[in-house]
Amino acid sequence: MSLSRPKGTRMETIDHLISAHWVLPIAPTNTILENHSVAIHHDRIIDMLPTADAEKRYQPQQKTTLKDHALMPGLVNAHAHTPMNLFRGLADDLNLMDWLQNHIWPAEQALINAESVAIGCQLAIAEMLRGGTTCFNDHYFFPDTIAKSAIAAGIRSCVGLVIMSVPTDWASDEDAYFAKAKQTLENFADNPLITWSIAPHAPYTVSDASFTKIRELNATLKLPVHIHLHETAFEVDESLKQFGKRPVQRLHDLGLLTPELIAVHMTQLNDDDINLIKNAGSHVAHCPESNLKLASGFAPIGKLIDAGINVAIGTDGAASNNNLDMFGELQTAALLAKAQSGNPTCLPADEALAMATINGAKSLGLDKEIGSIEKGKAADLIAVDLSHFITQPVYNPMSHLAYAVNSQQVSHVWVAGQCLLKEGELTRLNTDALLDAAKPWVEKAAKFGSEKA
């Protein structure tokens, strides 16, 4: 506390004051504040101000000083299949249909239930927290289990209520998926960390009738609708054959293109597709590493940005990436957008960081709550230690966060003010116990793997 504080000044007692070398609030854009502090009370950000002023104004119960760190909003992973952490590296370097039909789907049929989903999901949460992700948008079976896992771990999530025609242990047909979705929503007690989306799998696994039901649900519930869309050229071609129109056009005609739609992948787009998305105010979740690995194609990020479409960033599942490293993903996004557009000024560092934070929050309808460091928002924050020689010298911390940082440099993570990572160590999840619990599932999964040397 400053010795120069005038005697008798009334100081405000707060829970926590975090002081950092650099604070990147993300809103306003492209802003770097030096020697600033963020004041937290209960689960909220109540102030952001120069550290010298903060020390005169606030009497914190707890004080965290981050002298070599950048403090920024937590990363928002806009597309994940968390339980698939159990399948990381199970099968690689295959054609998409071979990968799905001969490896991933059989493994899911054999293994996926509430128990395995809980273990895989918690391992994924551990990985995401370690790398600075404070909120994830999930799309998988057993959403109630995923929500419970997220709450127990203290991370924020938007949990997809999956709808598809393919039978699984979760539901046997589209009607059963709807029933399960309804039941999950009704039975689950409100929790500030959990929101829900309706999650139709993809245009090729959901019928027009079901899309119509989803549109009606969307109109009533105003939940985000989270769908894989235009992932591959094959998907677009099949839609043209079966429906005589491209998937985006089909969803438009069915009334699904709304400001609540999160369209994941979007690698195969013509100008008409882009205009439809733009006019609807729908969101794109860009998963560059998965798109590259499966050779799905290149999402035209420069064009989407120019059209004013909100683009967020997601990792996809660990079976097709093969990590949930959002700093790595935003680096890939920032690099790839330049080459794809032929313009080295496309998606500069500050915009890439915004994509991975506030744009993700917008896509989930959570931008009043998270995605930037602003008074009144939830205290979802991360600190990144830039003192390591792999990020020295520091001319501009934003450049390093976009282009140089290693996710293991994330030192602290707070969600709703709760510290979930401290000096690089997880505070809640016991990963050794989780890996032990995973063992029998891993043994079962191994037989669905691609042939080894």
Add this chain to the structure above:
Amino acid sequence: MSLSRPKGTRMETIDHLISAHWVLPIAPTNTILENHSVAIHHDRIIDMLPTADAEKRYQPQQKTTLKDHALMPGLVNAHAHTPMNLFRGLADDLNLMDWLQNHIWPAEQALINAESVAIGCQLAIAEMLRGGTTCFNDHYFFPDTIAKSAIAAGIRSCVGLVIMSVPTDWASDEDAYFAKAKQTLENFADNPLITWSIAPHAPYTVSDASFTKIRELNATLKLPVHIHLHETAFEVDESLKQFGKRPVQRLHDLGLLTPELIAVHMTQLNDDDINLIKNAGSHVAHCPESNLKLASGFAPIGKLIDAGINVAIGTDGAASNNNLDMFGELQTAALLAKAQSGNPTCLPADEALAMATINGAKSLGLDKEIGSIEKGKAADLIAVDLSHFITQPVYNPMSHLAYAVNSQQVSHVWVAGQCLLKEGELTRLNTDALLDAAKPWVEKAAKFGSEKA
């Protein structure tokens, strides 16, 4: 040592036995050996065998047991500008010519001398060793300083003797560069860690007369020739205007396309270019992250592989990447090759790892010495700890090394048998002292940076 060893068996005394859960020798390709050991004596690999056998046969002075690790040959960074670590993040998100002319070149003019080169180079070596690189192919001014820095740090390198028409503190014109190159070669005492290349900067900064001299030197000395080639469409267009031919054709006509040529970048290639490289037996150093960041384009890796061309992987300098993380680079290469070729089976995990090791060694003419774990080769080895939950479960360690691993999981690095990284800590370089020494240079460089928020 095994208790069941028959009494009286004569054991061989060796310096070091490294036993690992997995050994990936790289040659033969796509091989994963479980519970194997590598026997090292002096600076050489003298054996690779099952650990149970090794414990009966060898009496090591030192024993390293790596129970959760993959042991593999050290990574070979096929293209670097190590001193540019001083400029990491100095200027980003700019058009190439703006970046070069208004930021990088002025900073180099103002700062680059033997002292700054030594500091930047050592910081780069620290970063490379931390991430598992045991050999780098450098291209910069003050090559004698770079070679000395490498020897002091214990890392292996091929040091480029730069030739160009642009005046610098190192040399004032092409003749002066040749004189400096000759002088460096003559004055430098032989060292087993150092080899040399002739390093013409690029087709647009080197005259035909100099290329002819380089051809003559190459014919006599048989040194690798290390050049930036077909980096951008602009370079190709300018060559067509000035010389009436594409740069690859020009180099061919000047006799530069030989089995000693390392052509860096190669993003703008037609079938004729590829045929010329193929027929010459020249090598390509692929720098995917730099090519993406500067929007230079996409090297057609699938086509180069199909043509049978040896492709290695390089990071380029920290000013255009912005890290020297070879695991990250090989992951990017493996992902990008798939999307660029439209084929998800292109550049599978084992081939990506070979590119980053044995192919790099081949490009430097060092494949008899390094690049794989084989009897008689130098003991340039790295261990990667896969026990972290970010690389669990392990169905196939090769998949994780190509697609999931974080470079901070590199636990041990040996070059010529000397341990340079132990349990993640550098054993020789003092990075705090280096960062202190860098400070005055960083202050001077800062004024050449891109404008900040």
